[in-house]
Amino acid sequence: MALASAHTSTSQxxxxxxxxxxxxIEISNLSKNYGRHRAVDQISFEVARGEIVGFLGPNxxxxxxxLRMLTGFLPPSSGAARIAGKDIFRESLExxxxxxxxxxxxxxxxxxxxxxxxRFRGALRGLSxxxxxxxxxxxxxTCGLTEVRRKMIKTxxxxxxxRVGLADAxxxxxxxxxxxEPTNGLDPNQIRAIRSLIQNLGQKHTILLxxxxxxxxxxxxxxxxIIDGGKIKAADTPTKLxxxxxxxxxxxxxxxxxxxxxxxxxxxFEEVTKITSESLQDGWNRFTVFVAPHTDTRAKLxxxxxxxxxxxxxxxxxxxxxxxxxxxxxxxD
Amino acid sequence: xxxxxxxxxxxxxxxFLTPFGWLILAFAALMQGLILSxxxxxxxxxxxxxxxxxxxFTSPFFWFxxxxxxxxxxxxxFSEENRSGTLEGxxxxxxxxxxxxxxxxxxAYTAFAFLWIPAIIHFKLFTTITxxxxxxxxxxxxxxxxxxxxxxxxxxxxxxxxxxxTSSQIIAGVVCVGILFVHFLLGLVTTFFGDQIxxxxxxxFVSSQNHLRDFSRGLLDSRPLAYYxxxxxxxxxxxxxxxxxxxxxx
Numbered sequence: 001m002a003l004a005s006a007h008t009s010t011s012q013x014x015x016x017x018x019x020x021x022x023x024x025i026e027i028s029n030l031s032k033n034y035g036r037h038r039a040v041d042q043i044s045f046e047v048a049r050g051e052i053v054g055f056l057g058p059n060x061x062x063x064x065x066x067l068r069m070l071t072g073f074l075p076p077s078s079g080a081a082r083i084a085g086k087d088i089f090r091e092s093l094e095x096x097x098x099x100x101x102x103x104x105x106x107x108x109x110x111x112x113x114x115x116x117x118x119r120f121r122g123a124l125r126g127l128s129x130x131x132x133x134x135x136x137x138x139x140x141x142t143c144g145l146t147e148v149r150r151k152m153i154k155t156x157x158x159x160x161x162x163r164v165g166l167a168d169a170x171x172x173x174x175x176x177x178x179x180x181e182p183t184n185g186l187d188p189n190q191i192r193a194i195r196s197l198i199q200n201l202g203q204k205h206t207i208l209l210x211x212x213x214x215x216x217x218x219x220x221x222x223x224x225x226i227i228d229g230g231k232i233k234a235a236d237t238p239t240k241l242x243x244x245x246x247x248x249x250x251x252x253x254x255x256x257x258x259x260x261x262x263x264x265x266x267x268x269f270e271e272v273t274k275i276t277s278e279s280l281q282d283g284w285n286r287f288t289v290f291v292a293p294h295t296d297t298r299a300k301l302x303x304x305x306x307x308x309x310x311x312x313x314x315x316x317x318x319x320x321x322x323x324x325x326x327x328x329x330x331x332x333d
Numbered sequence: 334x335x336x337x338x339x340x341x342x343x344x345x346x347x348x349f350l351t352p353f354g355w356l357i358l359a360f361a362a363l364m365q366g367l368i369l370s371x372x373x374x375x376x377x378x379x380x381x382x383x384x385x386x387x388x389x390f391t392s393p394f395f396w397f398x399x400x401x402x403x404x405x406x407x408x409x410x411f412s413e414e415n416r417s418g419t420l421e422g423x424x425x426x427x428x429x430x431x432x433x434x435x436x437x438x439x440x441a442y443t444a445f446a447f448l449w450i451p452a453i454i455h456f457k458l459f460t461t462i463t464x465x466x467x468x469x470x471x472x473x474x475x476x477x478x479x480x481x482x483x484x485x486x487x488x489x490x491x492x493x494x495x496x497x498x499t500s501s502q503i504i505a506g507v508v509c510v511g512i513l514f515v516h517f518l519l520g521l522v523t524t525f526f527g528d529q530i531x532x533x534x535x536x537x538f539v540s541s542q543n544h545l546r547d548f549s550r551g552l553l554d555s556r557p558l559a560y561y562x563x564x565x566x567x568x569x570x571x572x573x574x575x576x577x578x579x580x581x582x583x
Contacts, residue, residue: 068421071425072424072425073421073424073425073579074579074580075580093427093429096425096426096427096428097427099425101422101425103418103421103422103425105418107417107418107419107420107421107422108419108422109419110417111347111351120339120343121422121426123339124336124339124340124426124427124428125426125427126427168422
C-alpha cells in the first residue's frame with residue numbers, strides 16, 4: 001500500500017489533500033520581485049472554504065501584488081499557490097473561472113450601461129441564455145443596483161461603481177471572492193452598506209479582502225492575515241491576535257496600599273515582568289502591572305488585596321484592539 | 334471561439350454605437366470623394382492613358398489620408414484599457430491573451446473595411462449618374478480593394494502594437510503614424526536613389542506604393558499577399574507578447 005501511494009505524483013496527492021481538508025487557498029513560499037525590489041517575500045498561508053479573511057497591511061506591503069498573483073494577473077517569481085486545488089500558474093484559466101475578483105479602484109468600462117456591462121462580464125465567464133438573465137437579476141438585486149441598471153457607468157457615484165464591481169465579481173457564482181480594498185474612498189454610509197453586503201456574501205462564498213481599515217476587519221472577518229514589507233507578520237483569528245498582543249498583558253489595579261510593600265508583593269508573582277505605580281490625588285494608588293502574554297493575574301491580585309485587607313476599587317485588564325495589534329506588528333521603529 | 338465572439342462584438346460596438354466610428358467614416362468618405370472629383374477633373378481636361386481607378390489610387394492625396402486612418406482606428410484599443418485599469422479585469426477573467434489581441438484587431442479591421450464602402454459606391458454609381466461606360470475595368474477595382482485590405486491588415490496590426498506599447502492614446506497614435514511613415518518611406522527609397530543600389534529588390538518588395546500601382550491595374554500578385562499576411566501575423570504575435578510582458582519580465 002505504501003509503495004502504491006508513493007507512486008502517485010506530488011501534485012495529485014496535493015490536490016486531493018486540499019479537497020479533503022477543504023482548503024480554498026493554499027499559498028506556499030510565494031515571492032514576487034519587481035527588478036531588484038522584492039515586493040512579496042516567501043509568504044505562506046491557507047484559507048479554508050467558507051472563511052472571510054482580512055488581508056491587512058500598510059500601503060506598499062505587498063497586498064495588491066499577492067492578490068494579483070492569486071488571480072493570475074502577475075506570475076509569481078517563485079513559490080506556488082493553489083486555489084480550490086488548482087495551480088494558479090499552470091491551470092490559470094481554471095483558477096480564473098473559480099474566482100470573482102474586484103481590483104483596487106474598481107476599473108469599469110464607463111461608457112457601458114450597468115446591465116450591458118454585467119451581461120458582457122457574465123458572458124465572458126461562460127454564462128448564457130436564461131442562466132445569464134437569472135444571474136443578472138440576482139446580482140442586481142443583491143448589490144442594490146436594480147434602480148440604476150439602465151444608467152451609464154460613468155454617471156454613477158463611487159459607491160454605485162463599487163457595487164457594480166462587486167456584482168461583476170459575483171455574477172458567475174465563484175467559489176472565491178477576492179476584493180482589493182472594497183471600501184476604499186467611500187463615505188461611512190456606503191462603507192456600512194458594502195460591509196453588510198460582504199457579511200451576507202460570506203454565508204455562501206469564501207472571501208479574501210484586502211484593506212487597511214481595521215474596524216472593518218474586526219466586524220466582518222473570521223481570520224486575519226497581516227503582511228508588512230512582503231512578509232507575513234501574523235495569521236489568526238482577530239480575538240486570538242488581540243489576546244496574544246504584548247500590550248494586552250497589562251493589568252491596572254487601584255487600591256489603598258502602601259506603594260513599596262504592594263510592589264514587592266506583586267513582583268513576587270512569576271508572570272509579572274514590570275510594575276509602575278502612582279499616587280492619585282484622592283488618596284488611592286494606581287499600580288500598572290505588566291505580565292507575560294496569555295496569562296491573567298487578576299484573580300491573584302484580588303486575593304492579595306483581600307489577604308492584606310487593602311481596599312480595592314478597580315482591577316482591570318487592558319482590552320486590546322486590532323488596531324494596536326496592527327501597529328505593534330507593522331511599526332517601523 | 335465563443336469568448337472571441339463576445340470580445341469582438343463588444344469592441345465593434347465601440348466603433349459603431351458611438352459617434353466615433355461614424356466620424357471616421359464621414360472623414361474617409363469626404364477624402365475619397367475629393368480625390369475622385371480631382372481625378373475626374375484631370376479626365377475632363379485631357380485624355381488619360383491610365384484608368385480612373387489607377388489614377389485615383391496613385392493620387393498623392395491618397396496616402397495623405399490613408400495613413401492617418403490607422404492611428405485613429407487603433408490608438409484606443411489597448412492604451413485606454415491600460416490607462417483605466419480595465420485590462421486587469423479583462424485578463425483575470427477566464428480569457429486567453431490571444432483572444433483579446435485577435436478580437437481587438439479584427440474589430441478594428443472590420444471598421445477599416447467599412448470605410449471603403451463609400452469608395453465602392455462612388456465607382457459603382459459612376460455609370461448610373463453619368464450614363465457613360467465606366468473608365469475602368471472591374472478587375473482594377475477588385476485589385477485595388479484587395480491590396481487595400483491587405484495593406485490594412487498589416488497597418489492595423491502596427492496600430493495594435495503601438496497601442497499596446499503605452500497607456501497614452503496620443504503616444505500610441507504618434508508611434509503608429511511614425512511606424513507607418515517609415516514603412517511608406519521604405520517604399521520610396523528606389524524612387525529617390527534609383528534601382529541600382531544592392532538592396533533595391535528588397536525595397537521594391539516592401540513598397541506599398543508599388544503594390545498599389547500593380548493591383549490597381551488589375552495585376553494580382555501572390556508576393557504582396559504573403560508579405561502582408563505574414564508580417565501582420567508577426568506584428569500581432571509581438572503585440573500578444575507585449576501585452577503579456579508583465580508575465581515574463583524579470
